[in-house]
Amino acid sequence: MEKMSHAFEKMKMLVGMEGEDYHQQPAIEDGNSFSFMDDFNSHCTLTTKQRFYGFAICFVAGLTCTLLMLSWSVLYGSTAFLIGPKRQVSMMFDPVRIYATAIYLASMIIALFCAFYVHNKLLTLLAIILEFGALIWYTLSYIPFARSMVSKIMLSCFDTEF
Template identity: 30%
Template sequence: MSNDPGLFHLSRMERLMAFGACFGIGLVLSIIGTILIFSGHMAAFAVCYSLGNVISLFGMGFLVGFKKQFKMATAPVRLTAFVIYIVLLVMTFVVAFAFDIAVLCLIFAICQYCALAWYSASYIPYGRKMIKSTCGACAKAI
């Protein structure tokens, strides 16, 4: 956790609580979005699911500081994954609102989740390597 109080000048406990709140709200929105997909409301799904992911990611800013988080997100090791995640986020909204194609919206949401997982794994030592080996083992099992 960064010692930089960042934009909000919060104490360590307040920052942890803000992170927890963002993570919890993001999780609830993503779950609601997932439930909405079964009701056929693609636009509501796209908004809830994507907004849930963004709020969860935003919560990390309370832990490390928003400026540092942006610097880390745009570091060469993460930049491609970050850009792909943002593009997939936008495409999920475009497909849901402009085209209302349920299958394509679901595909973009799944790809969005995978891009976010790949981006997040870059923060964990050997995280991407673990994902690659797990996917390789699953592919061999099939």
């Protein structure tokens, strides 16, 4: 238990809290109290450089997970657990799923190309939207009648005839 409390105190120090005196109320001097932001800023002891590094690391990690690992794990990994990796690869290229698979893989490549080579945010965003649309369409192919149901719902939502 002592090791746990010591580790907790170290963690508090790493994130800028002072340990046990964190829960104390701010002192009132001459009738003036600290504002919320003054109290909050007194507990944030990271330098500007440390904040920038933290932001950059979290941003790059989140972007990597979103663009590469998360989308691929949803497409391939989740269903591979259910049916096995070999059968998953063969099912990806079934006639029912071939178009969704091709659009997904192509839009993933296009999104990376637009982001890292062309540097066009709008094209990158459009490719990512197309990528997730293909991913959803691919996933719906495993649920009986899901594609036809979604198609009917989308047609009724965007029907221009009254």
